[in-house]
Amino acid sequence: MKQREEKKIIIIGAGLVGSLWAVYMAKEGYKVTIYERRSDIRKTVISAGKSINLALSNRGWKALDAVGVGDEVRKFAIPMYGRVMHDTQGMLTYQQYGNEDQAIYSVSRGLVNARMMDMAEQKGNANIFFEHECRNVDLEKGIVYLTNKQTGEQFEDKGELVFAIDGAFSAxxxxxxxxxxxxxxxxxxxxxxxxxxxLPANADGTYKMEKNALHIWPRGRFMLIALANNDGSFTCTLFMPHQDHKYSFDKLTSKEKVNGFFKEVFPDFYEMLPDxxxxxxxxxxxxxxxxxxxxxxxxxVALMGDSAHATVPFYGQGMNAGFEDCTVMSELIQKHGSNWEAIFEEYNRERKPDGDALQDLSLENYIEMRDLVGDPMFLLRKKIEAKFSSLYPDKWMPLYSQVTFSSIRYSVALKQGAIQREIMDKIMAKADINETWDNPEIMDEIISLCE
Amino acid sequence: MKQREEKKIIIIGAGLVGSLWAVYMAKEGYKVTIYERRSDIRKTVISAGKSINLALSNRGWKALDAVGVGDEVRKFAIPMYGRVMHDTQGMLTYQQYGNEDQAIYSVSRGLVNARMMDMAEQKGNANIFFEHECRNVDLEKGIVYLTNKQTGEQFEDKGELVFAIDGAFSAxxxxxxxxxxxxxxxxxxxxxxxxxxxLPANADGTYKMEKNALHIWPRGRFMLIALANNDGSFTCTLFMPHQDHKYSFDKLTSKEKVNGFFKEVFPDFYEMLPDxxxxxxxxxxxxxxxxxxxxxxxxxVALMGDSAHATVPFYGQGMNAGFEDCTVMSELIQKHGSNWEAIFEEYNRERKPDGDALQDLSLENYIEMRDLVGDPMFLLRKKIEAKFSSLYPDKWMPLYSQVTFSSIRYSVALKQGAIQREIMDKIMAKADINETWDNPEIMDEIISLCE
Incomplete structure (x- = not known):
């Protein structure tokens, strides 16, 4: 720990990002107090109810490794090297995410959060107060007004700085x-x-499907996905309109209808899980x-993570973006020292466009996942892109790789992705592209379009 | 009053729309209780601080007259038949709003509100409780949780229905x-x-400018406007960027700078108001x-007025739209009787697109007021439109008239306005339009474009 006068900071929220930020701030010599509305998940059964298995990727690992907590998470992270698409006949198609050694990693939200809390306490010397609700904050003075939910006691605490890392519906x-x-x-x-x-494991504990891939059942307006857990099971998630569609949640009102729906649109899944x-x-x-x-x-006060830029989960970047907020803020500390006015000003100005871009990318990728990945022409497009990218890595990094396997700013990736889409639209518009795609002339044409 | 079992409803907010809605509901046989956070403006000096003089137009009058309170407001409303534009040399240009007898009406917000409160009490038999703050509402049960700000007492009240007409930052x-x-x-x-x-009256109580017009000093990125009051004064409002512009509020930090700014960009206004x-x-x-x-x-619970669709004031439609919410809801009562589920469902579905359109129109009209009305080509465009509209009133009602002098749904006006803009863009693109605009061929061409 650096030799510096120990100043106290308060973090609201002991979630994934809040816990990680405690480690960062402790390394900078700050004394960290965390207030968390919920009870300690390490002492209770982890609810899988609202978890969505998370996909850790480059930005997340970078932020974890910078303060030495990545290896703790690697112990239980399951690499996924590509997508497996399941069509309505149960036929499978595979699409690799990046290079052969590039993967995103399936982790349980609850498990990562529990380990991050350990890290906050052990590496960050943080005091975490659970079941403490934030009623209000004096933004200028850094005073936090709290209620101890167990005793009902109301009190206040004061920090040099307050980090509001308390989620999408931040108090x-x-x-x-x-x-x-x-x-x-x-x-x-x-x-x-x-x-x-x-989707439980087989009786012998083995997986019912390939564990090292993200499974998608793309169905146009909706989709089912599955990510492996360590115990042989898969956490699956059905994304679908609430209402007003041929297939929407409001129509699945009985066991019979649920069964009928899965038999019809996800027959191979239904076979694995008849109940x-x-x-x-x-x-x-x-x-x-x-x-x-x-x-x-x-x-x-500064907002970080979901409290600043909560997004839909379709690019698997929510947690990664929150962790990257720590990277960004930490780099600003290296730049401005303890001049927090300058740090906050630059964070606010520079990071906001990336939050917006992350959200735009997340919305775009829902359409890709639920619809396009089931389209042979889309897969051909990706194949051509991948080939060009491997021949000319300096000229072309596929958008998915920019977002997932690099630290390129989200706002830059979004712009570059739009340019790439325009180029590929021209290539895919060629009448004979199905036959000619592997010809060198196609690569030459992409080069000329890049210039 | 209709013979019906008297049911109690609660209105939160005794503003312009809340007070008017009390009259409507009393006529329908409901017993009305209003809770208002502020003190009774009729007993205090009316603050002109945040008033913006309001412009009553067709939709507002229609809603007022339907329950017989329009004449009370007519007593002090000042008709404005057009805009007077002031250029940087103090030269004036006049643009009539509609037909010769069509006007919008300048009224003081405080004065209208005070008279509407009288109406709510007298015609609506409403009990208005001032300095009562709404802490929360049980939406399903219709229970309102209140604090009497004078005594600190906390209590609850229950209505068959609750109308939240408590403004842009609705509690x-x-x-x-x-x-x-x-x-x-x-x-x-x-x-x-x-x-x-x-801008005060002359020493003899007379107006310093034409009273029956809305005055605009259009300056591109900012503007000054003035609306007449009954006492010979004008309420003027400067709209301008907060910061980051050559002319923005953050630059006007001293008396000298304010003086210099007005001398430079509004010289004729400065002459009228040297202090x-x-x-x-x-x-x-x-x-x-x-x-x-x-x-x-x-x-x-239903939101009405600004709590549902607060907008910027540039089309002068905020109050008018709120009053029109009363017209819409009242028509739904005539249609569905006391089936409030059906009334609320249709109000929510049908009125929302008009709220959105009103906001889009308001934003568009800022550009028209601050910038375009100073442009001779824009005024020519309006002149051609007016001519065509007077020749073919069935084919063309100018957008301003649709919004201001009709009850055409805002969402329909917005769409029709876009179509008209496209047609006029083509007409204005003609190289010799300055010379040919009055020729019959131009009218013929617009007809053909309309089809």
Whole structure:
């Protein structure tokens, strides 16, 4: 730990990002107190109810490794090297995500969060107070108004700085920041919800499907996905409109209808899980929202992670983006030292466009996952891109790789992705592309379009 | 009053729309209780600080006259038949709003509100409780949780229905509706703020400018406007970016700078008000926001007026749209009787697109007012449109007239306006339009473009 006068900071929220940020701030010589609304998940049964298995990728690992906690997570992370698409006949198609050694990693949200809390306490010397609710914050003074939910006691605490890392429906943002003049805010629920389904292991503990891939059943307007757990099971998630569609959640009102739906549209899945209707009832139907706001800082307070830029999960970047907020803020500490006015100002100015871009990318990728990956022409497009990229890596990194396997700013990736899409639209518009795609002339044409 | 079992409803907010809605509901046989956070403006000096003189137009009058309160407002409303544009040399240009007898009406917000409260009490038999704050609402049960701000007493009240007509930063929306699942919400502050300035009457009580017109000093990125009051004064408002522009509020930091600014860009105004720097300090700099949300109803509660669709003031439609909400809801009562589930469902579904369109129109009209009305080509365009409209009134009602002098749905007006703009773009693109505009061929060409 650096030799510096120990100053106290407060973190609201002991979630994934809050716990990691505690480690960062402890390394910078700050004394860290965390207040968390929920009880200690390490002492209770982890609810898989609203978890969505998470996919850790480059940005996440970078932030974890920078403070030496990556290896703790690697112990239980399962690499996924590509997507396996399941069509309505149960036929499988495989699409590799990047190079052969590039993978995204399936991890349980609960498990990562529990280990991050350990790290916050052990490496960050943080005191975590559970079941403490933040009622309000004095943004200028850094005073946090709290309620101990077990005793009902109301009290206040004061930090040099306060980091509001308390999630998509942040109490700090709602109770304090939303009330300041000229605070822009939006919460926008998309038309689709999700429901989790657990696909158990075989009786001998083995996996029912390839574990090192992300499984997708793309069905146009909706999709099912599955990510492996360490115990041989898969956490599966059905994403679908709430209502107003031929296939929507409001139509699945009985066991018979759930069974009929899975038999019809996911027959190979139904075969693996014939008691789907029982599993169906174990998890609630949940909603999905994009939350945008600005500014992300006010007085002594900064929003990080979902409280600043909650997104829909379709690019698997929510946690990764939150972890990357730590990387960004940490780099600004290296640049500005303890001049937090400068740090907050630059964080607010420079990181916000990346939060917006992350959200745009997440929405775009839902269409790719649920619809396009089932289209042979789309897979051909990706194959041509991959070939060009391997021949001319300096000229072309596929958008998925920019987002997932690099630290290129999300806002830059979004722009580059749009340029690439325009180029590939021209290539794919060629009448004979199915026959000619592997010819050198196609590569030459892409080069000329790149210039 | 209709003979019906008297049912109690609660209105939160005794503003313009809340007070009017009390009259409507009393006529339908409901017993009305209103809770208002502020004190009774009729007993205090009316603050002109955040008023923006309002422009009553067709939709507003229609809603007022339907319950017989229009004449009370006509007593002090000042008709404005057109705009007077002031250029940087003090030269004036006049543009009539509609036909010769069509006008919008300047009224003081405070005065209208006071008379509407009288009406609510006298015609609506409403009990208005001032200085009562709404802490929360049980949306399903219609229970309102209140605090008497004078005594500190906390209590609850229950209505068959609750109408949240409590303004752009509605307590009902914030405390209750924003927390329900899948409630979409956004508050978006525009880059511009405003500051009011009072231009007093001449010593003999006469007006310093034409009273029956809305005065505009269009300056591209910013503008000053003035609306007449009954006492010979004008309420003027400067709209301008908060920062980051050659002319923005953050630069006007001293009396000298304010004086210099007005001398330079509004010389004829400065001549009328040489002690502008004194007046300047009397009113605060305020912000402007668009608030969108959906749904507008939940359980027994409905949002009306600004709480549902707060907008920026550039089309002069905020109050008119709120009053029109009363017209719409009242028509649904005539259609569905006391089936409030059906009334709320249809109100929510049918009125929301008009709220959105009103906001889009308001934003568009800022550009027209601050920039285009100073452009001779824009005025020519309006002249051609007016001529065509007077020749073929069935084929063409100018957008301004649709919004201001008709009850055409805002969403329809927005669409028709876009079509008209496309047609006029083609006409204005003609090289010799300055010479040929009055030729019959131009009218013929517009007819053919209309088909």
């Amino acid at each position: 700090v943002r709602y109770n304090a920041m939303q009330k300041i003049d000229r605070f822009n805010y939006s919460q926008n629920f998309i038309a689709d919800g999700y429901r989790e389904i657990l 789907i209707a029982e599993e169906w009832a174990k998890h609630p139907l949940s909603s999905l929202a994009i939350v945008r706001c600005h500014p992300w800082v006010s007085g002594r | 009902v929306r914030y405390n209750a509706m924003q927390k329900i699942d899948r409630f979409n919400y956004s508050q978006n502050f525009i880059a511009d703020g405003y500051r009011e300035i009072l 502008i720097a004194e007046e300047w300090a009397k009113h605060p700099l305020s912000s402007l926001a668009i608030v969108r949300c959906h749904p507008w109803v939940s359980g027994r």
